Structures are given as C-alpha cells and as structure tokens.
Amino acid sequence: KLIAEAWDAAGLYQVGSFIGDSWKEWNGRFRDDIRGFLKGDVGTVSSVASRLLGSPDLYGHKEREPEQSVNFVTCPDGFTLNDVVSYNRKHNEGNGEDNGDGTDYNVSWNCGVEGPAGDPAIEAIRNRQVKNFLALTLCAIGTPMVLMGDEVRRTQRGNNNAYCQDNEISWFDWSLLDRHADVHRFLKHLIAYRKRRVVSSEEPGLSLNQLMALGRVHWHGVRLNQPNWSGDSHSVAFTVESVQGRFRLHVMLNAYWEPLVFELPPVKRGGEGPWHRWIDTSLDAPHDICDWVEAPAVSDTTCLVQPRSIVFMVVRPRERSE
Numbered sequence: 001k002l003i004a005e006a007w008d009a010a011g012l013y014q015v016g017s018f019i020g021d022s023w024k025e026w027n028g029r030f031r032d033d034i035r036g037f038l039k040g041d042v043g044t045v046s047s048v049a050s051r052l053l054g055s056p057d058l059y060g061h062k063e064r065e066p067e068q069s070v071n072f073v074t075c076p077d078g079f080t081l082n083d084v085v086s087y088n089r090k091h092n093e094g095n096g097e098d099n100g101d102g103t104d105y106n107v108s109w110n111c112g113v114e115g116p117a118g119d120p121a122i123e124a125i126r127n128r129q130v131k132n133f134l135a136l137t138l139c140a141i142g143t144p145m146v147l148m149g150d151e152v153r154r155t156q157r158g159n160n161n162a163y164c165q166d167n168e169i170s171w172f173d174w175s176l177l178d179r180h181a182d183v184h185r186f187l188k189h190l191i192a193y194r195k196r197r198v199v200s201s202e203e204p205g206l207s208l209n210q211l212m213a214l215g216r217v218h219w220h221g222v223r224l225n226q227p228n229w230s231g232d233s234h235s236v237a238f239t240v241e242s243v244q245g246r247f248r249l250h251v252m253l254n255a256y257w258e259p260l261v262f263e264l265p266p267v268k269r270g271g272e273g274p275w276h277r278w279i280d281t282s283l284d285a286p287h288d289i290c291d292w293v294e295a296p297a298v299s300d301t302t303c304l305v306q307p308r309s310i311v312f313m314v315v316r317p318r319e320r321s322e
Helices: 028-039 045-052 120-139 181-196 208-214
Strands: 024-026 069-071 217-220 235-241 248-254 260-263 275-280 302-305 309-315
Touching (some): 045 235, 302 309
Parallel strands (some): 024 069
Antiparallel strands (some): 217 235, 260 302
16 A cells, blocks of 8 residues: 655645555645634635545546545644644644744644643533544545544644654553543444445445546535535535435534534435434434434434534435445
C-alpha cells in the first residue's frame, strides 16, 4: 500500500494532484474542512459536502476509486482529537523552543475553556464533538484513518509537536479506556458498520465519476431538497441510496449552536419499513449509536437535531435484513 503525505515543509501542496495513480493520499483538505465545519466556521457547508463524497473536486478529474482519499482529522503530527476540542492554540512550551515549533493553524475549538475543564456542560460538548468527528470520518466515502488513542480521548496537553517528549505527554494512558468507554464503544460500532461496506461493496472499483453519475445522493437543508449552501449556513442533510436500492441512509448535520428541526424524507410505500435512528451524537451511551437491528423506529415526519450534533437514520426493505 502506497500512501502519500502530499505536502512538504517548504510549502509545496499537491493533494489531489500527486503524480501516480497507485498512490493513496492523506487528504489534508478533509481534515481542515471537517474541523472548520464542526467548529462552526462560516463558508464550510459546501466544502464538507464534497469531503463526505470522497472529495470529487480533488479526485474526480480522473477515473479514480473513492478510496484514493485517505480521510482523517488527526494524525501523528498535530493535535490529538481530544485536544482539537480542548485547545484553541498550541502549548509547546515544554519542547524548549519558546512555543515557536509546531503549526499555528490548528482549526480547533476549546468549547469554552482552554485545556482541562471541570464543567460537565463543557465536557459534554467535547464528547459530542469527538463523536461527530469519528462519525464523519468513518462514514465518509474514502479510506478512513484514525489516530491511535483518539478512541479514548488521549491528550498531549495541547502539544501539537510532541515527537521530542518521552513522558506522560506522549505515552498512552490505559486508564482512559475505562474513563472514556463510551467513545471507545462508539468507534467500535462505526467500524462494524464500515466493515459491512453496504454502499460501495455492491460495485467494486466504482470510480468517483461513476458514483456521482448514479445520482444516489440527494442534498437537503432543514427542508427537503432545499440545501442552504450560503456562507452563513451551519447545517446540511443528505439521503444516500445504495446502488442496488437495498437500503437508504439519511444524515442530518447540525453544527449550529441552536437545535434545528429537519424534515425527514417519506418512506417508500410497499417494501420499506419506517426510519430507524441509528446514531444521535447528542445522546448518552448506549443510545448514541445502536446496532441496526435494535435501532428505534421513528414515525414522525421531522427530527429535532440538537446543537452541534449529527443524526443518522436508516430504512431497510422489510423482506430482507442487512
């Protein structure tokens, strides 16, 4: 497997144009755009939509498979996922370079307090944001990559260049597995979903151009078929239908700081059951993510999505299970 980090220290940036079709690429645009959207930055809705579809604006110019894009929001360089939601700026003083090393471009948000917080409300927002990041990374089209430790909210205490630290800053604290068992469980369920490959496995080798031509993705806003692509929008929804029509997935992203009511697509008469709530990152475990067979049915025509939350709905044919 050949994976390119298609940029260098001198400023060269070749994501989407790296030479050679055999290479997969770390998609730095995915990292920055997903971070910006969930942080609440303006002008990010259109970009995040592209990232979730495998970045066709970067890779759709060639007949490349969706897996060309290695989707990630954290990597060994930079903040851990916990620190993305806990720090607004780097804290590299311990590296001995007067905090001058490491990038200043972190696209992070501390949820109201810099560093560790004793406020349960802030901790709840951070936990929700961590699950938002994991859900989008694992469910986006492309190859997902997760930094070791993010599944238990490992921290480097705001150090985004910790290569030189052989101490608690860079070590793995195994007690986090119990402390953040809900996040660990959440990611395990996402991985189980990913291994099913229910959308892409039906047609192996499907290119991005072919995927887009199928027209299986329908975009919405809080109202069906009315996406808001304006710069001040902080929400978007979309419906994905599998290539052979075996199931539908409806996703609602609310990066706004107030709850929003989204319209749900009507179920098709005859062969489909109702919508089932698979993921709601605003809920505590074990209701934040469910096994598909246990996901509660939803009979309403709308869905209240809490602030800074993501909701996934799934509907399947009655006559067969996934």
